[in-house]
Amino acid sequence: MEDLLVKYVRNECNREEEQWVIGWLQNPDNEAYLRGLMRKQWNNPCVTDVDSPNWQRMWLDISQQTKHVPTEPELPLYRTVWQQVIRIAIWVTCIIALGFSIRLLRQAQLPADAVYQSGDKPYRHILLPDKSAVILRKNSTVKVSSDWSGPNRKIWLNGEAVVLVARQPLGFRLQIHTGNHVVTETQEARVYVNRKKQSSQVIVEEGTVNFILQKSGLLDKMKEYKLERGDMAEYNEGSTQLIRRHVKPSAYTSWTKEN
Known part of the structure; x- marks a missing residue:
């Protein structure tokens, strides 16, 4: 480093070396090194200028030069x-x-969603991937999502059915979609569902479910109702009328025990 400083004082540096020396001198951590050279020179006054430059004079010259070195302007805080x-x-x-x-x-x-129909049979028993089951009544249809890895496992029902929802993992739900605006979700329950024309009817035979009304507008809030054993919720999409009352579930599900 000392040789490079000597070259700088004697104007023997190229442009790149000159900028490097000025940058080095601007670093406060290097001041101790230069002061050490000054002290060494003071203790040995016999050293000629040819062998070593006057470090103190060089320090003053450099300090004057570095004051004029352009610095990058600091950006405003907001920027x-x-x-x-x-x-x-x-x-x-x-x-x-x-x-x-x-x-x-x-x-x-993923494969396509599976669609099951009961046809003219009195009912059809369908096993779902999570060991839940759907008992479809005559002339009813259920579509089963092919993706059961996420927390919301979905089926879409048209017609009449009883859904036996097996216990779901923590944070998971089985969602039963009926129509465009009704979703019934639960972690574990036995639910009677009837979807005809614009009407969706849900009756809880066992367990607890959430009966959810999803509005079509983005600014409309979603309404959610908790249903327990014996509770019925019936929603008409045409009139947007919701009826809730307590019923006897066996009066609606007795067909599953026939034959």
């Missing part, structure tokens, strides 16, 4: 804050986009 916000927003957007891409790719690889 740095906005830059951080923009960076975070970009990262969040990328993560969300990646998540949606993975989800769409995964869904594209």
Whole structure:
């Protein structure tokens, strides 16, 4: 380093070396090294200028030069804050986009949803992937989602059925969709469901369920009602009328025990 400083004092440095020396001298951590050279020179006054430059004079000259070295202006605080916000927003957007891409790719690889019909038979027993079951009455249909890995496992019912929901893992729900705006979800229950035209009827035979009305508008709030054993909820999508009362479930499910 001393040789490079000597070259600088003698104007023998190229442009790159000159900028490096000035940057080195601007670093406070290097001041002790230069002061050590000064002290060494003071203790040995016999050293000629040819062998070693006057370090003290060089220090003063350099300090004057470095005052005129242009420095990068500091950005206003509001600009740095906005830059951080923009960076975070970009990262969040990328993560969300990646998540949606993975989800769409995964869904594209899944098989099609399965559709079951009872036809003219009095009823049909269908076993679901989580060991739940659907007992379809005559002329009824159920569509079963092919994706049961997520917390919301779904079936879509048209007609009349009894759904025996097996115990779900913690945080998971089985969702029974009837019509465009009615979802019945539960962790474990035995539920009678009847979907005809624009009317959805749900009766709890065992367990507890959430009867959910989903509005079509984005600003409309979703309404949710808790139903327990013997509770019935009936919703008409045409009139948007909801009827809730207590009934005897066996009066509606006795057909499952016939024959």
